[in-house]
Amino acid sequence: MSGGAPPRRPQALGRRLWWSLVALHLAATALTAFYSYRAYARLIDTFMDEQMRLVADSYARGKPRALQELPSKRALDGGAFVVQLWSQDGQALLASSWPALALPLQPGDAGFRTVQVADPGGAAAPWRVYVAPDDAHPAHPRVQVLQSVAFRQQRATRRALLESLPIVLLLPVSLLVLWLIVSSASRTLRGAAREIAAQDAHSLAELPLERVPEEIGPLVAAFNTLLARLRDALGGQRRFIQDAAHELRTPIAAIAIQVDNLRALIPPGGAAAERFAELEAGVVRTRHMAEQLLRLSRQDAPDLAQKSPPMTDLAAVLRDSVGQLMPLADRRHVDVGFEGLIQEPALRCVAAAEHELRTVFDNLIDNAVRYTPEGGVVDVRLLREAGGPLVEVIDTGPGIAPEWLGRAFDRFFRVPGTAAGGSGLGLAIAQAAALRCGLHIELHNRQGTAGLVARVRTRMPAPG
Structure with a gap:
């Protein structure tokens, strides 16, 4: 015999459904948040890049004008554009809307890029940078526009969380609905279990399939088949006992008559009288047992009337x-x-x-x-x-x-x-x-x- 641990009992169906639904909602929430983040991040990047390009072009080709200095909080947390005006050779910073941000003019062709920039606190953070095309006009400065990438990520994250919020709020409602459904099914199963527990040799009634869920219908049908076989077996047993008791009554009655006839021939006292008394007691006991067997078989027969007793x-x-x-x-x-x-x-x-x-x-x-x-x-x-x-x-x-x-x-x-x-x-x-x-x-x-x-x-x- 194996000495291993006994097999683990399967977890309750209601608990499995409960945790499966929780896992499903959490996975759906995570996937929704992930795809919403990716979609909104792409949308925000496209929109903000276009705005940065328009701002840069307006400063590059428009008339020179003064830059309003931005507060640090607005530049970092508010996502405001930081505009830098550089000389045509790119060596001198002519003006900046946030002087605290030290970033030289990016070399190479005009366009977008993401670079690491040290903020006033000394911590490096990613910034989105757009350099306007150089029109080589001496009166026009070179323009570089920057925006905090962290601001864009915060906006995308906030929108993704808002998109996932309905699923999170739906979780308690779904669990409540699941609990109601499982409770209803459990009541049906408990009712079927009570009917099964009430079965005995006198009331082997089949369970109605209409009152149980469709999923356990085959189980109840199999149980009804087992009950039918048990009814047949018990019926055969009762018929055998009844037939045996009926068949025994006639020879026992004949033996009792012969024993009674022998009583007058047995002399009183002595061994013969003792043996005759034992024989008579055995006949009485056998007759009593046959009557008891017959009564027992009649009692075991199912009562189909099931009327209310008086x-x-x-x-x-x-x-x-x-x-x-x-x-x-x-x-x-x-x-x-x-x-x-x-x-x-x-x-x-x-x-x-x-x-x-x-x-x-x-x-x-x-x-x-x-x-x-x-x-x-x-x-x-x-x-x-x-x-x-x-x-x-x-x-x-x-x-x-x-x-x-x-x-x-x-x-x-x-x-x-x-x-x-x-x-x-x-x-x-x-x-x-x-x-x-x-x-x-x-x-x-x-x-x-x-x-x-x-x-x-x-x-x-x-x-x-």
């Missing part, structure tokens, strides 16, 4: 269950009593079918009577608690060892060491019927004395 009086059901099991209790010399401590009829009613409640309490009381030794006591009590009526079936039997309590409701499970006679299905049948009625069965050993307490609550206890 309100049923628990006191009446418990009295009927106790009365029906009185013959068994008398044969075993077990004292069975019923105590109803809820006087108001409305407070002792639950929303459940009467036959389902009878299945729950018949099996619980039958289990208590069978496992209580002769001379023991079984008390059936109807109490009131905060969540509703509470039924307790208390016996004086051996109880169940703590390590086996968790398996008491398993089918065909019998606590090791108990006397033969049970089928291991009574508590399983009671639990299945209780779940269909919305009831909750708890098993506890009695404190300080032998016996078992089966509590049937009408509402699931709060966790913790």
Whole structure:
């Protein structure tokens, strides 16, 4: 077996969409800012160069006029043109609108160029320079016009940021819309998950594809196919149990008749009578198991009607269950009593079918009577608690060892060491019927004395 780290669980879909949208908006913002900067920088350069050329030509071919000196802030931050007038030989600076900027007349042909110029603070910065063509007229000076490149870059950057601002402002709106969409889809998925979690052997209904997003439709369709296969498998299992139980009833009944006929031929006392008693007990147990199997298969069949259950009086059901099991209790010399401590009829009613409640309490009381030794006591009590009526079936039997309590409701499970006679299905049948009625069965050993307490609550206890 590989000792590597376990595979990493994929990130939540909503979180992936969230961060993908954030990354997409940030990339779109960066690209928009970059291309806007390039476009506006080219536009500003073209416009400013043309303005510099016009200014230079107006000074080169016009009448000489004085230059107004520029403040440093206007020249650096305001992008004002710095005009220099030079002699025809280019050696003497005749006038400058910003004398603090020391840049000699650029040699070579007239035109544009970008040069590094030291500002008054001593820091070198790029400047755009235009030298007007030399017309060789002695009365006309040579003209050189300069403008700060940093000003142009600031203007282009500001325009690029303004172009990107709508995308940045749209990001919270997009995230909100995404959150609403993901929340809506998550509610749909959680609803489908609740429907899936509610499925059991008695309600394997297919999930409607119309209520789930199209993207997870194939998953739900595959799950419905799996449910159909599970329904077929459970149906086959139920049919097998029903057929087996039906087929067993006839030979068991024939054996029971023959055993009853043999009773008169068995002399009282002795080994033969003991063996006959064991045989008769085995036949009774087999008949009881066949009846339990048949009842269990009928309970496992899905209820297609799904009607709203009526309100049923628990006191009446418990009295009927106790009365029906009185013959068994008398044969075993077990004292069975019923105590109803809820006087108001409305407070002792639950929303459940009467036959389902009878299945729950018949099996619980039958289990208590069978496992209580002769001379023991079984008390059936109807109490009131905060969540509703509470039924307790208390016996004086051996109880169940703590390590086996968790398996008491398993089918065909019998606590090791108990006397033969049970089928291991009574508590399983009671639990299945209780779940269909919305009831909750708890098993506890009695404190300080032998016996078992089966509590049937009408509402699931709060966790913790």
